[in-house]
Amino acid sequence: MTYDIIIIGAGPAGLAFARHFKDTDLQIAIIEKAPLDGIAHPAYDGREIALTHLSREIMLNLGAWQRIPDDEIYKLADAKVYNGDFSYALHFKVPKDLRLMSSIDRLGNLISNHNIRQAFYDEVKELANVKILTEQNVQDIKTDDKQATITLANGEKLTASLLIGADSRLSFVRKKLGIGAQMNDFGRTVIVFRVSHPLSNEATARECFLYGRTLALLPLHDHLTNCVITLDNTQTDTLLNMSGDELALEVQRMMGDQLGKLTLAGTVHHYPLMGVHANTFVSARSALIGDSAVGMHPVTAHGFNLGLMGANTLAKLVLDAHQQGQDIASAALLQKYNVRHQAHTRPLYHGTNLMVNLFTDDKKSMQALRDLTLRVSNHLPPVKRWISGQLTGK
Numbered sequence: 487m488t489y490d491i492i493i494i495g496a497g498p499a500g501l502a503f504a505r506h507f508k509d510t511d512l513q514i515a516i517i518e519k520a521p522l523d524g525i526a527h528p529a530y531d532g533r534e535i536a537l538t539h540l541s542r543e544i545m546l547n548l549g550a551w552q553r554i555p556d557d558e559i560y561k562l563a564d565a566k567v568y569n570g571d572f573s574y575a576l577h578f579k580v581p582k583d584l585r586l587m588s589s590i591d592r593l594g595n596l597i598s599n600h601n602i603r604q605a606f607y608d609e610v611k612e613l614a615n616v617k618i619l620t621e622q623n624v625q626d627i628k629t630d631d632k633q634a635t636i637t638l639a640n641g642e643k644l645t646a647s648l649l650i651g652a653d654s655r656l657s658f659v660r661k662k663l664g665i666g667a668q669m670n671d672f673g674r675t676v677i678v679f680r681v682s683h684p685l686s687n688e689a690t691a692r693e694c695f696l697y698g699r700t701l702a703l704l705p706l707h708d709h710l711t712n713c714v715i716t717l718d719n720t721q722t723d724t725l726l727n728m729s730g731d732e733l734a735l736e737v738q739r740m741m742g743d744q745l746g747k748l749t750l751a752g753t754v755h756h757y758p759l760m761g762v763h764a765n766t767f768v769s770a771r772s773a774l775i776g777d778s779a780v781g782m783h784p785v786t787a788h789g790f791n792l793g794l795m796g797a798n799t800l801a802k803l804v805l806d807a808h809q810q811g812q813d814i815a816s817a818a819l820l821q822k823y824n825v826r827h828q829a830h831t832r833p834l835y836h837g838t839n840l841m842v843n844l845f846t847d848d849k850k851s852m853q854a855l856r857d858l859t860l861r862v863s864n865h866l867p868p869v870k871r872w873i874s875g876q877l878t879g880k
């Protein structure tokens with residue numbers, strides 16, 4: 487079978503990329519290893535994705551935002567960062583210039599990951615030029631100047647002008663293309679779950695760098711909050727073995743009763759913490775997008791925002807070339823994508839890792855340095871404006 491584009495991975499990044507080609511004559515195949523049911527009806531996975539205003543615009547253009555029920559788009563008004571305890575916060579609000587000039591009333595929005603995946607799947611499943619092949623294992627990938635060829639486990643060969651790797655952090659595509667990556671195993675696990683509570687969370691996200699553990703509180707409804715605990719792998723089992731009541735009490739204690747008595751509201755999920763940045767996002771006739779290009783530590787909430795941005799950058803270049811009757815996967819086009827997207831990802835990837843190191847090193851001198859950083863930053867408007875700009879995507 488011959489296609490114009492083959493995308494490996496039907497996660498949100500792969501589906502978002504495919505959706506850009508609605509109303510075109512480009513023929514696209516998405517190859518997914520998971521069964522159809524998990525893609526067509528994604529289950530709640532504990533992740534609440536903080537989306538910038540730029541991501542909202544991209545999702546609106548792709549018809550995905552409109553598919554999310556209004557009461558499942560949660561307002562993220564402000565963000566506060568704490569060090570050690572809750573006595574002092576570095577406070578981020580919507581910058582005045584954005585509030586006045588762009589009528590922006592919030593830093594961003596939170597949407598559950600399964601709702602994002604569902605919205606993109608529902609958009610893509612209706613496209614006549616996109617075929618989703620599930621429960622497929624890719625055995626081999628070969629690319630040359632003319633085409634990319636993939637071989638499936640059943641021996642079938644598919645060729646395309648452009649191959650896209652959208653198959654997550656431990657990307658098989660990246661490996662087969664011979665693209666190296668900088669990988670950072672933080673030796674930590676992130677545990678996520680929702681709690682309900684009697685006091686309002688005031689639509690404020692709280693990032694608390696407690697000693698030994700990090701607790702992020704993401705506001706959903708007024709009395710419903712997503713808890714994100716990151717901790718050393720040696721402590722993970724203790725928390726995961728707790729009953730719902732014990733876990734809720736543990737978080738209540740960690741946050742100093744800020745929201746009153748907590749009750750676990752749903753299932754508990756956990757993920758290993760690993761950051762990945764591919765050395766290049768392109769090779770002959772091929773490109774990486776989403777987490778296979780850059781998988782971020784979730785503390786700065788950039789992973790999927792970068793995934794959407796990268797898919798948007800590459801898709802626009804491909805669409806332009808196609809409209810002008812040019813090669814959709816020329817080396818020059820792919821290199822343009824690589825340079826443009828890396829300009830966004832590299833500073834954020836390294837900046838986030840630096841911040842993680844600063845905020846998770848519990849030596850006394852580092853605790854003092856963190857405290858100083860929060861206090862000084864609070865009085866440096868340009869620094870706060872820059873960070874708020876990253877949070878809003880403006």
Ligand SMILES: Cc1cc2nc3c(=O)[nH]c(=O)nc-3n(C[C@H](O)[C@H](O)[C@H](O)COP(=O)(O)OP(=O)(O)OC[C@H]3O[C@@H](n4cnc5c(N)ncnc54)[C@H](O)[C@@H]3O)c2cc1C
Nearest residue numbers: 495497498499519535536653654776777787788789790791
């Ligand atoms: C706890 C947590 C919180 C997060 N919070 C945020 C946030 O606030 N903001 C934000 O922007 N991001 C956040 N992220 C990151 C975000 O979830 C990811 O960036 C995003 O889900 C990546 O999408 P993706 O499509 O690249 O990869 P995935 O969602 O991993 O999808 C990859 C797909 O490829 C398929 N696949 C894998 N290998 C193969 C193969 N060999 N062949 C065929 N198919 C294959 C998989 O089955 C899957 O369907 C968070 C992540 C975590 C863990």
